Amino acid sequence: MPVITVSVNRATQTVDVPDNMLLSSLLRDVLRLTGTHIGCDTSQCGACTVHVDGRSVKSCTMLAVETDGLAVMTIEGLAEGDKLHPMQAAFRDHHGLQCGFCTPGMIMAAVALAEHNPAPTEAEVREGLEGNLCRCTGYQNIVEAIMSGARTMHGARS
Amino acid sequence: MTPFKMHRAKNLGEAAGLFKAAEEGRFLAGGQTLIPVLKQRLASPSDLVALSGVAGLAGxxxxxxxxxxxxxxxxxxxxxxxxxxxxxxxxxxxxxxxxxxxxxxxxxxxxxxxxxxxxxxxxxxxxxxxxxxxxxxxxxxxxxxxxxxxxxxxxxxxxxxxxxxxxxxxxxxxxxxxxxxxxxxxxxxxxxxxxxxxxxxxxxxxxxxxxxxxxxxxxxxxxxxxxxxxxxxxxxxxxxxxxxxxxxxxxxxxxxxxxxxxxxxx
Known part of the structure; x- marks a missing residue:
């Protein structure tokens, strides 16, 4: 089995992974970071979205071996202690979830979107959510949360 | 997924060699088609040769x-x-x-x-x-x-x-x-x-x-x-x-x- 060195939520991990292990499985089954959800496992739903070197990817559609030398960020890495990331806070404030299953992927997608686009329009947010499915909310509050969270992320920085 | 041996080539020559040595090899690029195909068991290669580490292929x-x-x-x-x-x-x-x-x-x-x-x-x-x-x-x-x-x-x-x-x-x-x-x-x-x-x-x-x-x-x-x-x-x-x-x-x-x-x- 290949030994890889990967930064996960800013902590360096050296792990021995099976050749055919998916990144989603490395995160959930080996590192016990179960905030990353597996919804469809067919690359459609985006519940497993994480960041690899700052870019959003579907962790069920990337082999763990391929993260060797890279930096992975999951939903668990966003908050600073008890202080929620502005996007997490925005999802709570705007009721951007019901059952919550898609939420980790939604928030990781939203953070990646807002990092590249500080003030996304509603249309840009909806387009940015193309890879994330929610079966509860009808998306309205998710879109509002992301527009608000993006403003807070960038307001807080300037 | 069926088991396979994973290789990460550093250059094109090495990638070609690993493919040739494999019983049934497949090249892995971004994987957005191939990985779903493997998960559905529509293909079961013996070896995957990843191209992500090959210098000079992106840009x-x-x-x-x-x-x-x-x-x-x-x-x-x-x-x-x-x-x-x-x-x-x-x-x-x-x-x-x-x-x-x-x-x-x-x-x-x-x-x-x-x-x-x-x-x-x-x-x-x-x-x-x-x-x-x-x-x-x-x-x-x-x-x-x-x-x-x-x-x-x-x-x-x-x-x-x-x-x-x-x-x-x-x-x-x-x-x-x-x-x-x-x-x-x-x-x-x-x-x-x-x-x-x-x-x-x-x-x-x-x-x-x-x-x-x-x-x-x-x-x-x-x-x-x-x-x-x-x-x-x-x-x-x-x-x-x-x-x-x-x-x-x-x-x-x-x-x-x-x-x-x-x-x-x-």
Whole structure:
């Protein structure tokens, strides 16, 4: 089995992974970071979205071996202690979830979107959510949360 | 997934060697098609040879009359490239409409072109813009490269290293995406430039991407949407599935081709 060195939520991990292990499985089954959800496992739903070197990817559609030398960020890495990331806070404030299953992927997608686009329009947010499915909310509050969270992320920085 | 042995090649020679030594090898580019295929057990290779660590395969090189895109360049990087947006905006727009943002962050141009899915976007760009497929062995013109459903001119173990796009005078791409998968129900690339007028259609043909000579001839005389009004594409060789019938796909080609011309002129 290949030994890889990967930064996960800013902590360096050296792990021995099976050749055919998916990144989603490395995160959930080996590192016990179960905030990353597996919804469809067919690359459609985006519940497993994480960041690899700052870019959003579907962790069920990337082999763990391929993260060797890279930096992975999951939903668990966003908050600073008890202080929620502005996007997490925005999802709570705007009721951007019901059952919550898609939420980790939604928030990781939203953070990646807002990092590249500080003030996304509603249309840009909806387009940015193309890879994330929610079966509860009808998306309205998710879109509002992301527009608000993006403003807070960038307001807080300037 | 069935078990396989994973290799990460550092250069093309090593990648070719690992493939040759494998009982049944497959190259892994961005994995946005191959990994789902493996999970569905539609393929069970003995060995995967990952190309992500091969130096020099990713990146966009600009010359006055052409753009060369490295095979491992991600769709998101093609879409965001200031050079591609300036010189071939239709290509940047096409790349930005593939799949979804997460897929575009992993999927690669070379992987898509090597796979030649009949509903993929990039084959329309490669054929419609008259690109050249560059491999570790030779250069293949787009007209010779696409040879049918998931079939290309690539030999066993041959690696796509890049795509060379001649910069067109103008080009337009219009896609009717499948609402769930974002694959092309039908999409048309129209271009006018160094390689004449070309009209390439993806998503529709039973044998994958194809050109429409009647439209090309009409547009060569007069490059306007009006020039192709009434030109019909026979539905004989169109795909029929639960999403769209052959007649509908054939009809859409005319509609989308006119829109693509209008876009090219905009």
């Amino acid at each position: 966009i090189k600009v010359e006055p009359s052409r753009i060369t895109v490295g095979a491992m360049t991600r769709h998101a990087d093609v879409a965001a490239s200031a050079d591609v947006r300036r010189l071939i905006p239709a290509l940047a727009e096409l790349a930005g409409g593939i799949g979804d943002p997460h897929v575009r962050n992993r999927g690669t141009m070379g992987g898509s072109v090597a796979n030649n899915d009949p509903a993929a976007d990039y084959p329309a760009a490669v054929l419609g813009l008259g690109a050249t497929v560059v491999t570790d062995r030779r250069r293949i013109s787009a007209d010779d490269y696409f040879q049918g459903l998931f079939t290309t001119a690539l030999a066993d173990g041959e690696i796509v290293t890049g795509l060379e796009f001649p910069v067109p005078e103008r080009a337009g791409y219009v896609k009717m995406p499948h609402p769930a998968s974002r694959y092309c129900l039908v999409a048309v690339m129209v271009a006018k430039g160094q390689t004449g007028v070309r009209v390439a259609v993806t998503g529709a043909g039973q044998a994958g991407v194809f050109r429409v000579p009647s439209m090309e001839a009409a547009l060569a005389k007069s490059f306007s949407a009006d020039a192709i009004v009434g030109l019909k594409v026979p539905s004989d060789n169109m795909m029929t599935d639960i999403h769209a019938g052959a007649d509908y796909r054939a009809h859409l080609i005319g509609v989308l081709a006119r829109r693509a011309v209008a876009k090219a002129l905009a």
